[in-house]
Amino acid sequence: MSRSERLLDLIQILRRHRRPVSGLTLAGELDVSIRTLYRDIATLQGQGAPIEGEPGLGYVLKPGFMLPPLMFTDEEIEAIVLGSRWVAKQPDTRLSAAATDALAKIAAVLPEDLRDELDATALLVGPSVGPTRENIDLGVIRQAIRAERKIEMNYEDASGAGSRRTVWPFALGFFDKVRVMVAWCEMRQDFRHFRADRISDLAATDTRYPRRRAVMLKEWRATLDTTRKL
Amino acid sequence: MSRSERLLDLIQILRRHRRPVSGLTLAGELDVSIRTLYRDIATLQGQGAPIEGEPGLGYVLKPGFMLPPLMFTDEEIEAIVLGSRWVAKQPDTRLSAAATDALAKIAAVLPEDLRDELDATALLVGPSVGPTRENIDLGVIRQAIRAERKIEMNYEDASGAGSRRTVWPFALGFFDKVRVMVAWCEMRQDFRHFRADRISDLAATDTRYPRRRAVMLKEWRATLDTTRKL
DNA sequence: GATGCCACTGTCAGATTCTGGCAGTGGCGT
DNA sequence: ACGCCACTGCCAGAATCTGACAGTGGCATC
Numbered sequence: 001m002s003r004s005e006r007l008l009d010l011i012q013i014l015r016r017h018r019r020p021v022s023g024l025t026l027a028g029e030l031d032v033s034i035r036t037l038y039r040d041i042a043t044l045q046g047q048g049a050p051i052e053g054e055p056g057l058g059y060v061l062k063p064g065f066m067l068p069p070l071m072f073t074d075e076e077i078e079a080i081v082l083g084s085r086w087v088a089k090q091p092d093t094r095l096s097a098a099a100t101d102a103l104a105k106i107a108a109v110l111p112e113d114l115r116d117e118l119d120a121t122a123l124l125v126g127p128s129v130g131p132t133r134e135n136i137d138l139g140v141i142r143q144a145i146r147a148e149r150k151i152e153m154n155y156e157d158a159s160g161a162g163s164r165r166t167v168w169p170f171a172l173g174f175f176d177k178v179r180v181m182v183a184w185c186e187m188r189q190d191f192r193h194f195r196a197d198r199i200s201d202l203a204a205t206d207t208r209y210p211r212r213r214a215v216m217l218k219e220w221r222a223t224l225d226t227t228r229k230l
Numbered sequence: 231m232s233r234s235e236r237l238l239d240l241i242q243i244l245r246r247h248r249r250p251v252s253g254l255t256l257a258g259e260l261d262v263s264i265r266t267l268y269r270d271i272a273t274l275q276g277q278g279a280p281i282e283g284e285p286g287l288g289y290v291l292k293p294g295f296m297l298p299p300l301m302f303t304d305e306e307i308e309a310i311v312l313g314s315r316w317v318a319k320q321p322d323t324r325l326s327a328a329a330t331d332a333l334a335k336i337a338a339v340l341p342e343d344l345r346d347e348l349d350a351t352a353l354l355v356g357p358s359v360g361p362t363r364e365n366i367d368l369g370v371i372r373q374a375i376r377a378e379r380k381i382e383m384n385y386e387d388a389s390g391a392g393s394r395r396t397v398w399p400f401a402l403g404f405f406d407k408v409r410v411m412v413a414w415c416e417m418r419q420d421f422r423h424f425r426a427d428r429i430s431d432l433a434a435t436d437t438r439y440p441r442r443r444a445v446m447l448k449e450w451r452a453t454l455d456t457t458r459k460l
Numbered sequence: 461g462a463t464g465c466c467a468c469t470g471t472c473a474g475a476t477t478c479t480g481g482c483a484g485t486g487g488c489g490t
Numbered sequence: 491a492c493g494c495c496a497c498t499g500c501c502a503g504a505a506t507c508t509g510a511c512a513g514t515g516g517c518a519t520c
Binding site: 015048077085102113116171172 | 234242245277278279280293294295296297298299300301302303304305306307308309310312313314315316317318324325326328329331332335336339340341343344346349350352353354355356372375376399400401402403404405406410412443444447
Binding site: 233272 | 464465466467468469477
């Protein structure tokens with residue numbers, strides 16, 4: 001196994017363990033000496049991987065994605081740049097910032113001439129359609145979805161009636177003018193769509209909901225096959 | 231200089247020369263022997279770089295972007311996935327396909343568990359707002375922008391009057407319901423916006439327009455500072 | 461068809477890099 | 491004080507990379 005393959009492997013092993021892992025354990029799994037492991041960790045950190053080591057504990061990899069070297073065509077890069085610019089114009093500030101950061105990260109590693117080309121990418125996104133009346137932080141919803149946590153909130157349905165609900169969120173839909181949370185509603189015991197601008201007093205809980213996000217997403221999609229809304 | 235650095239250098243050198251370059255020249259620039267150069271080329275090709283060698287001519291790198299290993303946070307990947315999904319829903323078929331391809335390329339190099347996570351990314355894009363009446367191929371415009379070529383077309387302005395024009399396209403704006411080409415109009419001798427759904431009989435020419443795309447983009451942006459439309 | 465140019469491959473000794481073991485430092489909690 | 495562990499410098503042996511040489515085959519020119 002070549003060195004670069006081993007480095008990718010190391011990242012995968014770190015991903016699997018969420019708790020800190022001792023260098024000795026890692027060295028064992030990779031079948032190299034502890035000395036080499038320290039060198040590998042240093043190399044990865046040098047490449048920007050957010051690995052942290054604490055004496056007495058071990059190593060932890062902060063959650064994230066490591067992409068190996070990758071080749072894109074002009075059109076593929078244009079598509080990614082355009083898409084990220086669109087996301088950057090969304091009202092969800094954290095997601096918007098992430099899109100900007102991602103582009104900046106890509107630009108940072110590119111040679112100068114390609115960076116200019118990125119900047120000059122001729123695809124632009126128009127302004128978003130007027131101010132949104134969402135008064136909640138979509139970041140909280142995305143966070144809850146990632147962690148598979150229940151959410152409590154007040155919701156005002158189309159008829160204007162309000163209610164407090166506990167839901168299991170698993171998707172977020174981006175429409176032209178409105179964002180919609182898709183969740184299992186404990187009250188209705190069914191999938192429900194919640195327009196973000198009708199949600200108030202949102203709070204993510206620490207309670208994990210009992211089903212897997214990906215499974216619920218699949219089931220919900222199946223129920224949509226006829227209506228085909230998202 | 232380490233081997234991996236040299237490989238990146240090699241790609242940059244190939245990028246600079248658009249004509250085929252002989253292996254001997256490349257070896258000279260990298261300060262390695264020709265034998266090593268052949269090995270490096272083989273390695274890059276193995277990593278997916280579209281390098282082609284022709285006996286009697288030399289090597290050419292097909293245009294594209296090579297990204298070195300890169301680390302993204304969860305939110306940054308979510309932003310890229312969401313953005314690409316949005317682009318994939320755009321009516322421009324080639325760009326839409328490129329977005330899908332880009333996502334597939336990223337998914338292909340990811341370990342299985344991360345690939346699943348990508349698929350299960352909980353951010354969805356709503357359907358586009360009804361059928362577009364564009365009867366031209368936006369891909370032709372994007373191609374002309376990249377190559378800095380003039381375009382000839384018929385255009386029907388807001389008042390309904392039609393005219394045949396030659397324009398220098400340098401940007402493409404994506405709004406909620408309509409796409410707009412931004413170009414220098416030879417007829418008006420000024421920047422003009424052209425709604426894609428009012429363009430017909432579009433044809434890219436082989437004539438290169440006399441100014442740089444990036445410069446025109448900058449100038450045009452300056453004229454917008456007050457109105458702030460894109 | 462001979463010649464020149466060039467991509468491309470196999471082989472092998474020597475240069476270079478990587479690796480493992482060892483010794484030692486320092487932080488942290490028991 | 492002790493154990494645990496991250497982390498560093500050093501050095502000899504292992505693994506890899508590199509350069510030189512020899513040779514094949516495609517293509518165009520003379």
